[in-house]
Amino acid sequence: MARTILVTGGSASGKSRWAISQFVACDNVLYICPGEMDADTRNRIEYGNKNNYVEWDIRENVTSNPQGLYNRHKFVIFDNLYDYTVKVMEQMCPDIADCDSDMEKVIAKRIIEDVMDMQDETRLIEGDLVVITLETGFSIAPEDPTLKALRKILGIVNQRIANVSSDVYLSASGIQFKIK
Numbered sequence: 001m002a003r004t005i006l007v008t009g010g011s012a013s014g015k016s017r018w019a020i021s022q023f024v025a026c027d028n029v030l031y032i033c034p035g036e037m038d039a040d041t042r043n044r045i046e047y048g049n050k051n052n053y054v055e056w057d058i059r060e061n062v063t064s065n066p067q068g069l070y071n072r073h074k075f076v077i078f079d080n081l082y083d084y085t086v087k088v089m090e091q092m093c094p095d096i097a098d099c100d101s102d103m104e105k106v107i108a109k110r111i112i113e114d115v116m117d118m119q120d121e122t123r124l125i126e127g128d129l130v131v132i133t134l135e136t137g138f139s140i141a142p143e144d145p146t147l148k149a150l151r152k153i154l155g156i157v158n159q160r161i162a163n164v165s166s167d168v169y170l171s172a173s174g175i176q177f178k179i180k
Helices: 015-021 037-050 080-092 101-125 145-164
Strands: 002-007 029-032 057-059 075-079 127-135 167-172 175-178
Touching: 002 015, 002 037, 002 057, 002 075, 002 101, 002 145, 015 057, 015 127, 015 167, 037 145, 075 080, 075 167, 080 101, 101 127, 127 145
Parallel strands: 002 127, 002 167, 029 057, 029 075, 075 127
Antiparallel strands: 167 175
């Protein structure tokens, strides 16, 4: 049975480490990064691949159509929605002064559709999709207009993806708590 798992939490709370541990001995894993993968994550994946005689497909700087990367992959880790939201915002609204409430909704809709497309693709192959995101609800409201728009959009996206996910985990201090 296909599953979509959302892992949310603060920065450096163990979200990526946990997601990688779910598939450490699996082949056919696609690891999608909207930005550059950090060295610790890359080392963790390479170490797991070497010890388990598996090979993962790592794709970096993905800024659109993440489901188009699916090939023979049974398991997918999308790391992370925060970076993806930043990239989509930069593409769709390069000048934050032009990013009104309607545009924020359009951006959120696009991101949600991209994740839903990945979820649909995962169902077709009866695989697992782990989506990693940054929790927006634990911080104070930013004054910077760009950060304010980002927080609002990501908050909408996180809520929607949490609602359609099979399971949701909150990561804090390296411990994951199942909340759905």
